[in-house]
């Protein structure tokens with residue numbers, strides 16, 4: 342509960358109406374469906390709806406004041422405040438309501454096309470192995486003390502603010518946040534400031550939203566230009582050319598001094614794979630020394646994420662030796678080249694590859710273990726960048742021996758149309774089946790496995806649902822594989 346005057350950022354206020362003295366606000370929301378008596382309703386325009394349309398509804402549910410960007414309606418019974426920028430006002434209000442918890446935390450922001458969740462997950466584990474208390478907000482889940490399911494990769498500040506408050510109550514020192522390009526573009530994280538910021542890589546994704554790769558890159562760049570704290574450290578991975586571009590631009594524009602940027606992957610921290618046991622045995626070269634570490638990590642692409650992780654840990658003040666030691670205990674995040682079953686000499690992996698680059702990296706990680714066929718089962722999400730579909734088809738066709746095309750999260754699109762889009766990239770180079778029902782596709786794939794084969798089930802990783810026409814149905818690749826294997830075993834026995 343707060344007084345409105347305590348939480349309103351006065352520099353954003355343009356005019357007020359029907360406002361006598363002050364008033365008490367019991368909660369804040371920008372969703373009329375969540376309004377309770379005593380709440381401040383923040384009416385904002387989105388991509389689908391205009392919050393103004395729900396003001397009447399919010400008042401009926403007991404909203405005591407309305408915050409808006411549009412002209413005030415003098416016929417409304419409720420106090421109204423008009424602000425210059427609703428996004429910015431919303432961010433300030435959310436953090437003020439929870440008493441600016443971010444000021445007492447060290448925030449680490451990680452962006453890039455692939456590897457955000459992996460690097461964040463590793464960093465949280467690493468910090469914990471170094472006896473530090475850390476939280477995480479990202480695709481896998483939100484874990485601030487307790488673990489709760491994630492909605493978006495980077496949720497609204499209205500969700501982040503209470504999580505940060507909770508972080509203080511849990512006596513956490515660090516909060517690691519994945520910052521997606523959508524969130525950066527929409528300023529969902531305004532006005533947070535990060536102490537450590539990392540860029541993993543950039544490749545094709547989300548062009549349905551950003552339209553072209555330059556706009557997508559600009560959104561990622563915003564983390565460094567708009568959301569860095571004074572004296573912040575940046576970790577830039579050079580695994581894609583965009584790393585160097587980002588580095589040059591940040592220096593040229595004066596956002597960072599050279600000494601505050603840690604370059605990793607082929608400059609600064611370099612990580613080489615010495616052996617796959619199958620856990621990665623890594624050689625880490627830094628300007629100060631060379632370290633050999635035997636890890637439990639699986640998947641060659643994780644070596645690149647380890648370099649970014651190392652850079653983050655250095656930026657937080659840890660020493661190479663401590664980092665090397667803590668690295669030994671890390672394990673893969675759920676759904677990232679997760680071994681989810683075995684069938685008489687054949688191995689089944691689940692991976693969250695949902696971009697062409699990720700699929701290529703996941704398949705290349707499995708190639709060294711191939712004794713028979715490499716079979717790839719995947720689909721592409723509906724209402725997401727259709728341009729990546731044929732490219733993923735091409736990667737799968739090039740690197741696997743058999744491809745099984747199925748549905749991912751079709752959302753509001755026709756699954757058959759999505760499969761057709763992927764098929765155009767296959768080029769008829771490799772045999773393939775189209776089985777739109779994912780459960781049936783998994784069954785065919787698992788049943789077809791022969792000694793020495795590897796099956797990669799890509800696209801959904803840790804997800805525990807399948808989204809069809811706005812509804813999320815329980816579905817887990819891992820659980821389905823388990824059931825199919827049990828059934829096969831029962832029938833065999």
Ligand SMILES: CC(=O)N[C@H]1[C@@H](OP(=O)(O)OP(=O)(O)OC[C@H]2O[C@@H](n3ccc(=O)[nH]c3=O)[C@H](O)[C@@H]2O)O[C@H](CO)[C@@H](O)[C@@H]1O[C@H](C)C(=O)N[C@@H](C)C(=O)N[C@H](CCC(=O)O)C(=O)O
Pocket residue numbers: 371372373374385386387388389390391392395480492493494495496497498521522523524529
């Ligand atoms: C296109 C997009 O990014 N939309 C996000 C955006 O919604 P929006 O601003 O367009 O909102 P809207 O649905 O038009 O509604 C406008 C306003 O009306 C309100 N409203 C609406 C209906 C109603 O009955 N009453 C009501 O008050 C809404 O609460 C909102 O305040 O802001 C919301 C709050 O932050 C997000 O939940 C929402 O994510 C949608 C669900 C989404 O699917 N986003 C995806 C694309 C996304 O963000 N993905 C990224 C990257 C994934 C990755 O690569 O990892 C992520 O961070 O997850």
Ligand SMILES: Nc1ncnc2c1ncn2[C@@H]1O[C@H](COP(=O)(O)OP(=O)(O)OP(=O)(O)O)[C@@H](O)[C@H]1O
Pocket residue numbers: 453454455456457458459460480494519541542580642643645646676677678692693694695698699700702703802
């Ligand atoms: N550094 C990397 N380079 C290329 N591909 C990678 C890299 N790291 C992970 N991948 C691939 O991307 C997939 C997703 O990895 P991860 O969840 O860590 O990325 P993310 O950036 O968090 O993705 P999202 O945008 O969905 O949140 C992995 O399953 C793997 O196939």
Ligand SMILES: N[C@H](CCC[C@H](N)C(=O)O)C(=O)O
Pocket residue numbers: 494695721722723725749750800801804
């Ligand atoms: N957060 C990403 C992940 C997509 C995962 C894939 N399973 C899909 O549904 O496309 C997105 O929203 O684009």
Ligand SMILES: [Mg+2]
Pocket residue numbers: 457458459479480481494519
């Ligand atoms: Mg992620």
